[in-house]
Amino acid sequence: MILKRGLFIFLGAILMGAGIEIFLVPNGIMDGGIVGISIILSYLSDIPIGLFLFFLNIPFLFMGYKILGKTFSFSTLFGISVLSVTTYLLHSVPPFTEDVLLATVFGGITIGVGIGFVIRYGGALDGTEVLAILFNRKLVFSVGEIIMFINFFIFTVGGFVLGWNNAMYSVLAYFIAFKTIDIVIDGLDESKSATIISDHWEEIGRAIIDRLGRGVTYFHGEGAYTGDDKKIVYCVVTRLEEAKLKAIVDDIDPGAFLAVADVDEVRGGRFKKHNIH
Structure with missing residues (x-):
């Protein structure tokens, strides 16, 4: 990386x-x-x-x-x-x-x-x-x-x-x-949504909060093939923060599932007030 x-x-x-x-x-x-x-x-x-x-x-x-x-x-x-x-x-x-x-x-x-x-x-x-x-x-x-x-x-x-x-x-x-x-x-000021599935979900979520200053949301999921319960980490970051988010996930769990998608608009909360620390 x-x-x-x-x-x-x-x-x-x-x-x-x-x-x-x-x-x-x-x-x-x-x-x-x-x-x-x-x-x-x-x-x-x-x-x-x-x-x-x-x-x-x-x-x-x-x-x-x-x-x-x-x-x-x-x-x-x-x-x-x-x-x-x-x-x-x-x-x-x-x-x-x-x-x-x-x-x-x-x-x-x-x-x-x-x-x-x-x-x-x-x-x-x-x-x-x-x-x-x-x-x-x-x-x-x-x-x-x-x-x-x-x-x-x-x-x-x-x-x-x-x-x-x-x-x-x-x-x-x-x-x-x-x-x-x-x-x-895809734009200088674009936001990105990240969906992360990992057995180390809690550690990844805490690292995103502490190191990026971004809020995270946990969803409950179930693996269709295995039937195992899963925790899904969801967060929204800026384009400039995307590389650091990937590095955080890779450092904690290189095998984690990570999907990043474009977000056309972000409203509510304190999203624009948060920055990488």
Whole structure:
């Protein structure tokens, strides 16, 4: 599980770095979030993008440790480190195309796939995602809406620095990346329901409560083949918490039955107030 997670985070960070340095930056196009800020600062100072990517994300990594836990923070640190090194190594590589529209489309797709891999396997490549999750605890807006609001200001600044045509192409690249992320991970702010059947149901339920801060419900069940009584653990988590939930179940009972499904809407309780500890 750890090896698979690390592999996909590594691959996702490389894809995002390639999208930035091979498609976007050579054509004067930027992305949102910390990446967009890093591109603007690099343009103004001639300092490599990778340095800004790494150091600007450090404060958010500390925030992420408190909000989303150790696994998320270390996965994010690993991904951002790989991203920073990738942008540095690819900075002198000639762009794949000098057509701005093609660079916008394929850069957005490449970045979206990369980010999707990383988020799907329990990490992030941009500190604004962590900031949005923190604000989501206090505000009624979704994570996606908060990220969009933050990026509005970043792209506005980009318009003054890179020119308004490039800023508009940047917005287009961002939307393409956002939709690609939806395809890869079925949405940034999506909830997941998990059904777990295990003889260690009580230990798994307690771990979900203690380590994820999520409520669980126990159902009574009966095995159709054996006729044995079963306890079923049911809970709802966010997409960013899904990887840690799987790790918890795998650590306690690798042979447990685990089914994860998409949840279109969650209402009631304190669901949005809970976060990984």
